[in-house]
Amino acid sequence: MRWLRFSLPGQDILRYGLLDDEDRITEIQGAPWETYAKTASRHALADVKTEVPLIPRTFYAAGLNYVKHIREYAAQTGKEINVPAQADIGYRAVNALIADGEDVIIPVGATQVEYEGELVVVIGKRARHVSKEEALQCVFGYTIGNDVSERVWQASDRTFWRCKNSDTFKPMGPWIDTEFDLSGAETVVSVNDAVTTRFDTGDMLFDIPTFISRMSQNLTLYPGDVIWMGTDGHSPHLRDGDRVRVEITGLGALQNRFVRA
Amino acid sequence: MRWLRFSLPGQDILRYGLLDDEDRITEIQGAPWETYAKTASRHALADVKTEVPLIPRTFYAAGLNYVKHIREYAAQTGKEINVPAQADIGYRAVNALIADGEDVIIPVGATQVEYEGELVVVIGKRARHVSKEEALQCVFGYTIGNDVSERVWQASDRTFWRCKNSDTFKPMGPWIDTEFDLSGAETVVSVNDAVTTRFDTGDMLFDIPTFISRMSQNLTLYPGDVIWMGTDGHSPHLRDGDRVRVEITGLGALQNRFVRA
Incomplete structure (x- = not known):
């Protein structure tokens, strides 16, 4: 699985999504390494801004x-x-x-x-x-x-x-x-x-x-x-x-x- | 002002409070360096567990x-x-x-x-x-x-x-x-x-x-x-x-x- 952290144009909110082989993103709620749930939101990779995948604790x-x-x-x-x-x-x-x-x-x-x-x-x-x-x-x-x-x-x-x-x-x-x-x-x-x-x-x-x-x-x-x-x-x-x-x-x-x- | 980060016995939630000269804590909502509001909750310093005052970003x-x-x-x-x-x-x-x-x-x-x-x-x-x-x-x-x-x-x-x-x-x-x-x-x-x-x-x-x-x-x-x-x-x-x-x-x-x- 590929986890992408992204934002939408003009919005400050950072979201996580699962990226499939056809460059489609399924938005999720939660962090990938915690409990998470898929949402109904879908985006094309070309339509989002890629963000740093995580801000590490250390x-x-x-x-x-x-x-x-x-x-x-x-x-x-x-x-x-x-x-x-x-x-x-x-x-x-x-x-x-x-x-x-x-x-x-x-x-x-x-x-x-x-x-x-x-x-x-x-x-x-x-x-x-x-x-x-x-x-x-x-x-x-x-x-x-x-x-x-x-x-x-x-x-x-x-x-x-x-x-x-x-x-x-x-x-x-x-x-x-x-x-x-x-x-x-x-x-x-x-x-x-x-x-x-x-x-x-x-x-x-x-x-x-x-x-x-x-x-x-x-x-x-x-x-x-x-x-x-x-x-x-x-x-x-x-x-x-x-x-x-x-x-x-x-x-x-x-x-x-x-x-x- | 003195800002204390603390928890209550048996609870995992971390809270910020303002400590006065008589060791009484007024709990606040928010982080000290952001917008915050005093709440009605009061505690005695002796009744709380002192936590690390903040986890630094860097x-x-x-x-x-x-x-x-x-x-x-x-x-x-x-x-x-x-x-x-x-x-x-x-x-x-x-x-x-x-x-x-x-x-x-x-x-x-x-x-x-x-x-x-x-x-x-x-x-x-x-x-x-x-x-x-x-x-x-x-x-x-x-x-x-x-x-x-x-x-x-x-x-x-x-x-x-x-x-x-x-x-x-x-x-x-x-x-x-x-x-x-x-x-x-x-x-x-x-x-x-x-x-x-x-x-x-x-x-x-x-x-x-x-x-x-x-x-x-x-x-x-x-x-x-x-x-x-x-x-x-x-x-x-x-x-x-x-x-x-x-x-x-x-x-x-x-x-x-x-x-x-």
């Missing part, structure tokens, strides 16, 4: 989780290659979230803005002290994220507050897919319709059950939390007007234009 | 923001003294929040658990691109936080996920005070009724207007965001059964017991 991010990306970032910055020894989760901030189709605003002073196409895990059940074997039972579904980063600020600042969390730096969507199959999935990123990065989505240093199980030893995961799983490869520096598309096999595509402030 | 933390604390942490860990060059804000996670009076659970494997008594700023108005002069206009009020930290994990892990954000590691409360005056305020931390740390609350490396103004150049602050302003001095290693009290002049006191899992 916005987790694996960060460095694909070996090639770690090597390429080290080469680019002249820093040591620093492959994480254990699955230590990081954080991003909700102020930065935007929906599929919305513009990433390149802030004043930003000079090296790059994409990072990522698989996003959406938690559907409360989880604490779960084993790797049990971990996927608390996953509701999957979506796509673009962990936009400004590399000069990433190197200069003490935290990721503006290099990773400037407003509009976290496109997420377009929907949550509950049947996504990671095996054989590929992440393909294009800039202005030319493929610039592609990698095996599942080729992670620490896989999803490893992260969830380890996190749950010290913290409670809640429905509506998200975990961004990291990226592989390398991005060109993005320029005013660039259109970036992150596609993951079977999951869909997240598209955003980059525009100078 | 949970910001200044981290290193008092010079003495930075020097003492460097001395303790044998690391270089690293005084931040600019006001780069960090993050904490909402899973870790607990209320005044609730227990901090020392997790299995934790050996060096310490307190950090902090002033907490609660945002009441949306803010973007504000000057230092305008910054305090978006502040709704103030509360108290204890940024509990496990120093071995802080040194060993790639992120702060478990050293700072293990469940129960972020006591916050007991209420939000809208008239707190920082000038002359002192933060006093006691363990089992003996004072162990005291410092001038306002003796910050980067003050509140500096943080808010700088943050707002790249991100939007929203009502219900919080900013923890950092701590000074040094904490003993806390042990099973220790009672920690963080008091800030004019603001109240936050008290929590530390208990081994």
Whole structure:
């Protein structure tokens, strides 16, 4: 099933709906991971505005989780290659979230803005002290994220507050897919319709059950939390007007234009 | 005014109320920083359970923001003294929040658990691109936080996920005070009724207007965001059964017991 969060033109109300194979939406009442009911309202995908699929309670991010990306970032910055020894989760901030189709605003002073196409895990059940074997039972579904980063600020600042969390730096969507199959999935990123990065989505240093199980030893995961799983490869520096598309096999595509402030 | 979030015994519903000088609560409808109305319901402070005053949309933390604390942490860990060059804000996670009076659970494997008594700023108005002069206009009020930290994990892990954000590691409360005056305020931390740390609350490396103004150049602050302003001095290693009290002049006191899992 594909869950879309959307609004209707001229209305502020956010709604959830189920999207079918013919791009028709059946509006529902309630949240997908709680009790919900189908309503009689139907819409065509083309007639609605796609919204961020959820505002996470906690916005987790694996960060460095694909070996090639770690090597390429080290080469680019002249820093040591620093492959994480254990699955230590990081954080991003909700102020930065935007929906599929919305513009990433390149802030004043930003000079090296790059994409990072990522698989996003959406938690559907409360989880604490779960084993790797049990971990996927608390996953509701999957979506796509673009962990936009400004590399000069990433190197200069003490935290990721503006290099990773400037407003509009976290496109997420377009929907949550509950049947996504990671095996054989590929992440393909294009800039202005030319493929610039592609990698095996599942080729992670620490896989999803490893992260969830380890996190749950010290913290409670809640429905509506998200975990961004990291990226592989390398991005060109993005320029005013660039259109970036992150596609993951079977999951869909997240598209955003980059525009100078 | 003092805003308390509370529940009644045996009931899950969270309510906001105004607390008067005689410890009586007038229940309100709505959120303090939105439109609200007083109701006819009255309660005595002693009859209610104090809850976390709010679940922030984004949970910001200044981290290193008092010079003495930075020097003492460097001395303790044998690391270089690293005084931040600019006001780069960090993050904490909402899973870790607990209320005044609730227990901090020392997790299995934790050996060096310490307190950090902090002033907490609660945002009441949306803010973007504000000057230092305008910054305090978006502040709704103030509360108290204890940024509990496990120093071995802080040194060993790639992120702060478990050293700072293990469940129960972020006591916050007991209420939000809208008239707190920082000038002359002192933060006093006691363990089992003996004072162990005291410092001038306002003796910050980067003050509140500096943080808010700088943050707002790249991100939007929203009502219900919080900013923890950092701590000074040094904490003993806390042990099973220790009672920690963080008091800030004019603001109240936050008290929590530390208990081994």
